[in-house]
Amino acid sequence: MTQAIQKKLSDSAAMRWTTLIIVSVTMMFAYFFTDVMSPLEPLLTAAKEDGGLGWSADDYGFFSGSYSFFNVFLLLLFFGGIILDKFGIRFTGIMSTVLMFGGALIKWYGVGHEFEGDLFGYPMQVIVACLGFAIYGVGCEIAGITVSKVIVKWFTGHELALAMGLQVALARIGTAGALAFSLPFAQQMGGASASVGLGAAMLCIGMIAFIVYSVMDKKEDAAAAAVETEPEEGFKFADLKLLFTNKGFWYITLLCLMFYAGVFPFLKFATQLMVTKYGVDPELAGLIPAMLPFGTIFLTPLFGSVYDKHGKGATLMIIGSILLTLVHIVFALPINSWVVAIVVMVILGIAFGLVPSAMWPSVPKIIPMQLLGTAYALIFYIQNIGLGMVPILIGKVNQVNIGADGNIDYTMSMTLFAIFGAIAIIISFLLLAEDKKKGYGLQKSNIQ
16 A cells, blocks of 8 residues: 555545535535525515415414424434444435435425414414424434534544634525525515525535535545554443533533524524614515624634634633623614614624634534534534524514514513523633633644
8 A cells, every 4th residue: 555545535635625615515505494484584474465474473483493393302413413423424414414305395395385274373384394394403403513523523633623614604604695585585486485495405405415525434434544553432322421421511512502592593583673673674684684694704714713723712702602692782772773783793793703613623622532423412402402492482572572563572582682692601701710620722722
């Protein structure tokens, strides 16, 4: 065997970055589909005679939370992490992309058809759409932890935080695209089902992209086996004790729960907030929330590069949590200027770049590789509790805060988001203290 072959593919910068682009495209299309319905709330809640679907605010909140139902209540995301550590990246990745595409088709069918009756007090159309979104949610979250492990596998000792930041940035392009263009596309193409169908087509492309990556991953495993003198320690169920008793891991998990509870559920309601509170034209309202993911496209890789070269990961998480809290305090105040809304959304984009750029690359510093899939799965599982329950809570809060003029008073719901941010600040400081105690290296650079 020649010396050239005696190197892992991940030692080649070209191969590393090609791999990153392929798996990031899969997640970019996934994030587009996740938020493809977020700008459509005005269309979904409009009366049927006005071209809408006739959903209530409660219906929309229940639908938005359904993404996490199976992940949370059936523990499917947690088991997905164990499957990832036990059966590997290729099997788990292909399985998850198939689930995403299948769930998307069900959601597309549900939104595009009318059904008789109701279930649990919700129209059957909402229930069918929720079923598809829940199945999709299982696939999307498992794909997310799989891609995280892919990046750790290929970039450990290299530009890990930058790679994760770029992956997040491309995912945010998907979110931004959904927020900015989903409503105009639906209006031009005849309804909400058109935008959902577009998202499903993208997921099909993403599934094919991951199959292409799987070929590269198999070659990487073969190359690694040729140069490594000791095989990597495999997953054992007994090792789960190391995970569950790790205080630093739980701090990152709870930080993820609180921080993302103040971001993603907020985006579900942000378009309607811009219309109702700030008087933005409904056709333009989605552009303001879209500024958040567009901003993180540049900021997340930037902050990731800072972490790679200079460290200070815990500090970045503290600053991001503080900014998140301040943003929602401003949204809760009786200020109705759309200019203020834009400025605050830009600041939220900075917060949304800071925390993920430091949080996700910090996990491998705390948890060993053989448990990494399960660790990410447990973090995502706890996160999904927030992603599932918070939209339902906000939907019900908004429902009871509808005024005589038919508009929603968002003071209470924005205050709840600010509380999530305040808790995130406390957890960030606890994580910094634990890092000083245990020496995880969260404040140290990633490049070796």
